Structure formats: structure tokens, C-alpha cells
Amino acid sequence: MSQAVVTKLNGAFAASVLDVKEHRGEVTVTVKKEEIVAICQFLKDEAGYNFLCDLCGVDYLDQEPRFMVVYNMYNIATKERLRVKVLVTEEGANVDTVSTVWSTANWHERECWDLMGISFNDHPDLRRILMPADWEGHPLRKDYPLQGPDRELYQGRIS
Amino acid sequence: MPEMLSLSNDPVLFLCVMITKILVVFIVVVLIVAYATYAERKIIGRMQTRLGPTMTGPLGLLQPIADGLKLFFKEDIVPAQASKLAFVLAPMMILIPAFITVAVIPFGGDVVVYGYTVPLQIADLNVGILYILAMAGLGVYGIVLAGWASNNKYSLLGGIRSAAQVISYELAAGLSIVAVFMLSETLSLRGIVAAQSGSVLDWYIFSQPLAFGLFVITSLAEINRTPFDLPEAETELVSGFCTEYSSMKYALFFMAEYANMIVVSALIATLFLGGPAGPFSGPINLLLKVFSFMFLFIWIRATFPRVRYDQLMYMGWKVFLPLALLNIVITGAVVVF
Amino acid sequence: MAKKETMTINMGPQHPSTHGVLQLVLELDGETVVNAVPHIGFLHRGVEKLAENRSYHRALPLTDRLDYLAPMSNNLGYVLAVEKLLGITDQIPERAKVVRVMMAELTRIKSHLVWLATHALDIGAMTVFLYCFREREDIMDMYEKISGARMTSNYFRVGGLSLDLPEGFEADILKFIDAMPGHLETYEGLLTGNKIWRKRTIGVATISAEDAIDVGLTGPALRASGVDWDLRRDNPYSGYEDYDFEVITRDGCDTFDRYTARLDEMRESCKIIRQAVDKLQPGPIMADVPSVCLPAKQDVTNSIEGLIHHFKIITEGFKPEPGEVYQGIEAPKGELGYYIVSDGSANPFRMKVRPPSFVNLQALPQMIEGKLLADVIAAIGTLDIVLGEIDR
Numbered sequence: 001m002s003q004a005v006v007t008k009l010n011g012a013f014a015a016s017v018l019d020v021k022e023h024r025g026e027v028t029v030t031v032k033k034e035e036i037v038a039i040c041q042f043l044k045d046e047a048g049y050n051f052l053c054d055l056c057g058v059d060y061l062d063q064e065p066r067f068m069v070v071y072n073m074y075n076i077a078t079k080e081r082l083r084v085k086v087l088v089t090e091e092g093a094n095v096d097t098v099s100t101v102w103s104t105a106n107w108h109e110r111e112c113w114d115l116m117g118i119s120f121n122d123h124p125d126l127r128r129i130l131m132p133a134d135w136e137g138h139p140l141r142k143d144y145p146l147q148g149p150d151r152e153l154y155q156g157r158i159s
Numbered sequence: 160m161p162e163m164l165s166l167s168n169d170p171v172l173f174l175c176v177m178i179t180k181i182l183v184v185f186i187v188v189v190l191i192v193a194y195a196t197y198a199e200r201k202i203i204g205r206m207q208t209r210l211g212p213t214m215t216g217p218l219g220l221l222q223p224i225a226d227g228l229k230l231f232f233k234e235d236i237v238p239a240q241a242s243k244l245a246f247v248l249a250p251m252m253i254l255i256p257a258f259i260t261v262a263v264i265p266f267g268g269d270v271v272v273y274g275y276t277v278p279l280q281i282a283d284l285n286v287g288i289l290y291i292l293a294m295a296g297l298g299v300y301g302i303v304l305a306g307w308a309s310n311n312k313y314s315l316l317g318g319i320r321s322a323a324q325v326i327s328y329e330l331a332a333g334l335s336i337v338a339v340f341m342l343s344e345t346l347s348l349r350g351i352v353a354a355q356s357g358s359v360l361d362w363y364i365f366s367q368p369l370a371f372g373l374f375v376i377t378s379l380a381e382i383n384r385t386p387f388d389l390p391e392a393e394t395e396l397v398s399g400f401c402t403e404y405s406s407m408k409y410a411l412f413f414m415a416e417y418a419n420m421i422v423v424s425a426l427i428a429t430l431f432l433g434g435p436a437g438p439f440s441g442p443i444n445l446l447l448k449v450f451s452f453m454f455l456f457i458w459i460r461a462t463f464p465r466v467r468y469d470q471l472m473y474m475g476w477k478v479f480l481p482l483a484l485l486n487i488v489i490t491g492a493v494v495v496f
Numbered sequence: 497m498a499k500k501e502t503m504t505i506n507m508g509p510q511h512p513s514t515h516g517v518l519q520l521v522l523e524l525d526g527e528t529v530v531n532a533v534p535h536i537g538f539l540h541r542g543v544e545k546l547a548e549n550r551s552y553h554r555a556l557p558l559t560d561r562l563d564y565l566a567p568m569s570n571n572l573g574y575v576l577a578v579e580k581l582l583g584i585t586d587q588i589p590e591r592a593k594v595v596r597v598m599m600a601e602l603t604r605i606k607s608h609l610v611w612l613a614t615h616a617l618d619i620g621a622m623t624v625f626l627y628c629f630r631e632r633e634d635i636m637d638m639y640e641k642i643s644g645a646r647m648t649s650n651y652f653r654v655g656g657l658s659l660d661l662p663e664g665f666e667a668d669i670l671k672f673i674d675a676m677p678g679h680l681e682t683y684e685g686l687l688t689g690n691k692i693w694r695k696r697t698i699g700v701a702t703i704s705a706e707d708a709i710d711v712g713l714t715g716p717a718l719r720a721s722g723v724d725w726d727l728r729r730d731n732p733y734s735g736y737e738d739y740d741f742e743v744i745t746r747d748g749c750d751t752f753d754r755y756t757a758r759l760d761e762m763r764e765s766c767k768i769i770r771q772a773v774d775k776l777q778p779g780p781i782m783a784d785v786p787s788v789c790l791p792a793k794q795d796v797t798n799s800i801e802g803l804i805h806h807f808k809i810i811t812e813g814f815k816p817e818p819g820e821v822y823q824g825i826e827a828p829k830g831e832l833g834y835y836i837v838s839d840g841s842a843n844p845f846r847m848k849v850r851p852p853s854f855v856n857l858q859a860l861p862q863m864i865e866g867k868l869l870a871d872v873i874a875a876i877g878t879l880d881i882v883l884g885e886i887d888r
Binding site for chain 2: 616623687693695870
């Protein structure tokens with residue numbers, strides 16, 4: 001069934017779909033970030049993915065493009081999952097918000113902005129959610145030190 | 160019966176007897192207030208499968224003394240922005256009406272002292288009930304003042320809630336006992352006790368069950384006890400109107416709450432259960448009845464959740480008030496025909 | 497004509513009934529809530545960043561501390577996700593699967609007991625709090641017997657369990673399960689028929705099914721709004737497809753329905769545990785995948801091969817293939833999701849936790865707009881949030 005969805009998606013947004021992969025029973029679709037809102041709306045209305053489980057950012061420090069925003073969604077009626085990934089470069093670290101499609105994306109996107117530094121265009125309320133409001137830096141990025149901005153590295157072994 | 164002792168017969172003896180009565184009543188009430196805190200903690204503890212105080216003294220009996228000493232030695236904090244005079248005055252304004260209400264409660268029959276009859280009651284006003292209701296009304300000032308003077312939004316909310324609650328339920332409480340006066344034809348508490356002193360069946364609880372039920376419930380609201388303890392709802396308003404108080408002033412608030420509880424229990428016992436005229440002889444009757452009602456109030460606190468504010472106002476105005484009026488009408492009809 | 501002003505009140509991070517360090521800035525008009533803005537992040541410990549610097553085995557204790565009221569659920573989600581990433585989900589032995597289900601359901605009861613205790617306490621019924629905690633003590637004794645710790649159990653391992661069940665554990669758990677329905681009757685007797693309780697909870701903090709799905713609500717709160725969705729039945733994991741249980745749904749969408757739904761869920765959990773105990777057979781508790789799974793403790797201390805094996809796995813860790821997985825489980829509070837990305841090294845490249853309470857809390861402002869202050873407390877209690885997993 002996920003394959004049928006992917007075929008439909010390929011049909012409707014052929015230019016944006018970059019890659020389709022299946023690993024461990026899960027389907028992942030990588031798309032360009034420009035049409036993400038239209039794609040999500042299509043998936044919600046046509047393919048029935050009415051529940052957004054999770055929205056997060058991943059920082060691949062040494063790759064180009066550096067960031068990936070991952071949307072994990074679920075179809076309550078057919079009980080199927082789908083993952084959509086969006087490539088985001090470091091210079092243009094912004095994506096259109098999908099909170100118009102699923103309002104649960106609101107806080108997930110705030111967290112992504114707070115911890116990763118990926119901003120979301122037209123977000124109703126983009127401000128820090130977990131870190132204090134005046135914090136500088138985006139802690140979950142790979143080049144942010146684990147021990148915090150002004151402390152020495154822990155000398156023991158942690159891994 | 161020898162004649163009643165008064166200022167005109169023997170002023171010195173009268174003054175001595177009066178001062179003795181006041182001292183005895185005051186000390187007894189303060190002791191009961193102190194040990195009411197202990198009893199509440201023990202009883203609620205046992206109902207919740209735990210022990211309550213056990214370490215201070217044998218069976219934890221010295222706990223109230225330990226609490227009193229602790230509160231006495233705590234630092235007395237007055238918030239910088241609070242209105243000093245009102246802040247200090249508020250606890251006193253709650254405590255004093257609670258204590259002076261006890262003056263009209265009869266706690267025994269008459270005794271003979273040096274050839275004169277002395278009633279076991281500090282002052283027998285012929286408008287006893289009116290006096291009690293008036294004092295209860297004065298208690299509201301203290302709470303509202305405490306809430307406002309603390310300069311804290313939570314306290315303000317607590318004070319306002321309490322004012323609205325007490326005023327609403329005072330009406331229902333007052334009206335529910337009007338029926339009692341219709342039967343006893345006097346407002347003086349001594350007279351009401353005398354009217355019930357025939358046998359146990361003369362007690363007004365049997366002839367006025369609706370008034371009894373209404374009075375118990377509305378007086379719970381008057382004294383801010385669960386299920387009507389919104390003004391000090393710990394989980395919503397972080398201690399409500401007494402949030403900013405510390406040390407002795409805080410102690411005074413809680414003494415006032417328990418003193419109110421005692422007064423209300425004594426009132427219920429006097430108006431509906433015959434007061435000191437009961438199965439046994441002497442003041443022990445009144446004490447037993449007071450203790451059983453205090454146990455009931457503590458039991459209710461352990462069991463019930465809290466009522467929401469708007470539901471409380473709805474009940475006070477739309478349920479209890481009409482019921483009290485209905486009771487008056489029915490009693491009136493029965494008395495006349 | 498006087499202008500009506502609203503009062504801004506701060507239910508600050510320290511408050512007797514915000515279930516942790518949650519700050520709610522409320523705008524009140526009298527006692528009616530005009531606007532509510534939750535502020536979180538006071539308990540943020542950087543669990544996701546810490547996990548990126550540890551091997552997969554070492555990141556497991558971090559998950560205990562997410563939803564600290566249901567630690568074994570968090571453990572379960574993590575080990576299932578890592579096992580899926582490795583592709584060894586079929587090789588988990590039967591006994592390990594049954595014990596996982598048994599402990600996950602026991603954890604569900606534990607979490608719901610704390611929910612009931614604090615919810616009732618907030619609304620004023622103090623006694624239910626102590627009764628629920630008495631039952632919770634029995635569960636924590638069982639946790640201690642099986643894993644050594646009352647709360648942060650760290651019991652499951654990638655590939656199975658860390659230790660086998662101790663002697664007499666089945667008898668203990670059956671004794672608890674037999675007594676539990678009686679206790680639930682006691683709580684219902686104190687609360688369900690009580691007019692004051694009903695007035696405080698019926699019609700309070702409602703959210704419709706469409707709004708709930710849109711805002712991401714999951715778990716008993718969603719099922720009480722009429723949506724029939726339970727990951728244990730719909731996307732089963734760890735052998736849940738072999739158990740016979742009902743998914744509790746209600747139609748009222750209000751606090752009272754969430755209350756009865758969670759109580760019935762506790763009863764269903766008792767049923768599942770009984771079935772699990774019946775299914776228990778002796779057998780291995782760890783999958784037979786030497787590159788991933790730790791050897792048994794006797795082998796480690798008594799043979800040199802076991803010692804070397806243990807040493808290699810602990811110091812080097814295992815390296816899954818590059819890839820990513822998302823595993824969602826039905827935690828007591830909702831859908832707990834783990835999204836793990838592997839780049840072929842021994843540490844998880846990215847571990848994202850999808851906490852149910854984080855998403856459920858988003859529904860709070862729309863549940864309490866226009867309601868009274870006392871209802872805010874009831875709403876927070878009924879959503880069953882725990883700040884450990886919201887803030888991570």
C-alpha cells in the first residue's frame with residue numbers, strides 16, 4: 001500500500017521527488033523542500049495520512065546539504081507509516097511550515113528551530129521552546145560542544 | 160431556686176465568677192483548637208492508611224505544642240509591597256469573632272454558688288442567634304483584607320472567592336435556622352436549650368431534619384472547610400489568602416479555622432441536639448456532641464473532592480436558599496394549624 | 497464606563513499541581529481563562545545530544561529518565577527501535593517477548609496509578625492519592641526484585657532481557673493482579689459515583705476527535721474522544737498480536753471519560769499480564785546474535801571467551817548498517833516514538849524521541865479557553881503529562 005502511495009506521489013510531484021528507499025519495512029521518500037506544503041497536503045487529503053507523528057531535523061555535518069528535516073506520518077485508517085525527508089542547506093536553512101496541514105507541527109517546528117537552527121517560514125509563533133529565550137546557538141548541531149559553550153571537555157571516557 | 164447572681168446583688172462575686180467563666184471557656188477552647196489539629200492529622204492519617212504524628216511525645220500528643228513553638232520562632236515576613244496595617248490586622252479580624260462567639264453558647268444548666276444561681280454561660284443575650292450570625296459576618300472582613308493586603312494575585316483570588324462564598328451561604332444558613340426559632344419562640348440560646356430539655360425526642364433534629372441537614376452543609380461553607388475550601392485550595396491557589404503569611408499570623412489563621420469549626424459544632428449541638436441537656440449530666444454532653452461533629456467534619460475532609468467555584472455559587476443560591484425558604488413555609492404552616 | 501482588564505497570573509514552575517516544572521501564563525478575566533501559554537524547558541537535560549555520544553547499549557539508561565513514571569516503557573521503545581535497525585526483531589526469544597509484555601503492562605498500571613493519585617489530589621480528594629501510592633509500592637517492590645531499582649529499571653537489553661526473572665516472581669505478580677481489581681473498585685467507589693467528582697469532571701476540558709487528531713493527541717486521551725487507535729493492536733510489537741484484550745474507547749471527549757477509560761485500561765492490563773504469566777515458558781532470554789547481544793553473566797565471570805566477548809561489546813559497541821527507523825509503541829501516556837538514524841558507527845547518529853506528553857500538552861490551550869481556573873487544574877491532570885519526557 002505504501003508503494004501505491006509512492007507511485008501516486010511520483011505521479012503528482014515528479015519534479016520534487018528525489019529518492020525512494022525501503023529499509024527494514026519502512027518507506028522513505030526524499031523530496032526537495034520547495035513544494036513540501038503541497039506534498040504534505042496531498043498526502044493528508046489524497047493518501048489519508050492524517051496524523052503527523054514526528055517532525056525533526058538531522059544534522060549531517062560533513063555532507064552537502066547539511067540538514068535534513070524528517071516528517072514521520074501515519075495513516076490511522078490503514079495503519080501505515082510513511083517518512084518524508086527534505087534536504088536543507090546550511091545557507092538557506094529554512095523550510096515552509098506545515099502547521100497549516102497538521103497543527104501538531106507547531107511545537108515540533110519550534111523545537112527544530114530551537115535545537116537545530118532550521119527556521120520555518122510563516123510559522124505562527126517561532127520562538128525557542130526548550131532552551132531559555134535568550135540562549136545563543138543551536139545545541140543539537142554537531143559542531144556545538146557537548147559540555148556547553150563555556151566549559152572544558154569532560155576528560156573521562158563516555159563511549 | 161436562689162436568685163440569679165448579677166451586678167446588683169453582689170458585684171465582687173459577680174465579677175469573680177464572670178472572670179472565672181471567661182478564663183475557663185477561653186482555655187478550654189484554645190486547648191480544643193490545639194488538639195483539634197492533632198486529631199485531624201491522626202484521623203485523616205488513619206483513614207489514609209498511615210499513622211499521623213507519632214514521634215513527638217507518647218502517641219504524638221505533644222505535636223500541637225511542638226507546632227506552636229515552631230511557628231512562634233519562625234521569621235515573621237511581611238512582603239515589601241503589602242499594606243502593613245491591613246496585613247497585620249487581618250488575622251486578628253478573623254480570630255476575634257470566632258472566639259467571642261463562644262460567649263453565648265450554654266454549656267450546662269444552672270449551678271448554685273454561695274447562695275446565688277449562676278448560669279453556665281458567659282452571657283445570655285436575648286438575641287443570641289442574631290449575635291452569632293453577626294459575628295460570622297464580621298469574619299469575612301478578615302479574609303478579604305488578608306487577600307487584598309498581601310499584594311499577591313493568588314491571595315486576592317482566594318480572598319474574593321471566600322467573600323462571595325461566605326456571604327452566599329450565610330443567607331442560607333440564617334434562613335435554615337429561622338424555623339428553629341419559630342418552634343422555640345425565642346432567640347436566646349438558653350431558651351432554645353430549655354425548649355429541648357424534656358426528653359431526647361424533644362430535640363429539634365427530629366422535628367426539623369431538613370433544617371438540620373441544610374445548616375450542617377451551609378456551615379461547612381461558612382468555615383471554608385472541604386468540600387467548600389476553595390479559598391485555601393492548595394492545589395489551585397497555593398494556599399489562597401494565607402499564602403504570604405508566616406509565623407504567628409499564619410498560626411492565627413489556622414486557629415481561627417478550628418475555632419470556627421468548634422463554634423459551628425457547638426451551635427449545631429445547641430440548636431438541634433439539645434446542647435447541654437442530654438443523655439448524661441453536666442457539660443460533658445455538649446463536649447461529646449461537639450467532638451462528634453468535629454469528627455464528622457474531619458471525615459468529610461478526608462473523603463470528598465472540592466466543589467468548583469461556579470458550582471458552589473449555584474448551589475448556594477439556587478438550591479440551598481429555596482430549600483431553606485421552603486422549610487420556613489412548611490414549619491410556619493404546621494405551627495399555625 | 498470602566499474598561500475591563502484581564503489579569504495575568506503565572507502558575508509558575510513551582511506549583512503544587514503542575515506535575516513537574518511547567519509554567520503556565522494565564523490571562524484571566526475574573527475566574528475565566530482568556531488565554532493560556534505553556535512554557536516548558538525547565539527540565540531539559542539534552543538526552544538526545546548525550547545519546548549521540550554514547551554507544552547504543554550505553555544510551556539505554558538515558559531513556560529510563562524520560563518518562564520517569566513509566567521507565568520500562570521507554571526502555572521497551574528504545575530496544576525495539578534498535579532491534580529493528582539491526583534487523584534482528586525475528587530473533588528475539590519467546591520468553592524475552594513475554595516478559596517484555598508483562599513488564600510493559602505492569603508499567604502501564606504503575607503510570608496510571610500515579611495519574612489517578614495526582615488527578616484526584618488536584619481536585620481535592622486526598623485519600624485516593626495515598627491508596628494509589630500504596631499499590632504503587634507493591635509494583636516498585638516487583639521492579640526492585642526484577643531489575644534492582646525501584647524506578648529507573650534499565651531492565652531490557654538490545655536483543656532480550658538483562659536478567660532472568662527471579663524465583664517466585666510469577667507468584668508475586670499474580671498476587672498483585674488478583675488484588676488489583678478490588679483496589680480499582682475502591683477508587684471507583686470513592687470517585688465515580690460521587691456527585692462532586694462528576695460535577696468537576698463531566699463536560700470539562702473537552703476536545704473533539706478531529707481536533708485531537710489534528711493537534712497530535714494520542715493515548716487514552718485520544719481514545720476517550722472516540723478515535724479507535726491503539727498501537728498494541730494496530731501495529732503490534734513484541735508479540736502483542738497473540739494477546740486478547742480490548743481497546744477502551746469512549747465517546748464523551750471530556751475529563752470523566754478519560755478517567756473511566758484509564759481505569760478500564762488498568763483492568764485490561766491485568767488481563768494481559770495474566771495471559772502473559774500463563775504463556776511463560778523456560779528458555780533463553782537473549783537473542784543469539786553474538787555481535788550485538790551481551791553474553792550471560794555466568795559466562796562473563798566463569799569463562800575467558802565470555803569475558804572477551806563482553807569486553808568487546810562494551811568497549812567497541814556494535815555497528816548497525818547505515819539507515820534509519822521509526823518505532824512507535826503504546827506507552828501509558830500515548831504514542832512514544834523513537835526515530836534513530838545510524839551512519840554505520842557505534843553511536844546513534846541521531847536519536848529523536850517523540851514524547852507523547854509533549855504533543856498532548858499542545859492541546860491544553862484549546863481545551864481550557866473560556867473555562868474557569870479550577871478547570872485548568874483538571875485539564876492538566878487529565879492530559880497526564882510528565883515533564884521528564886516533555887523536556888527530555
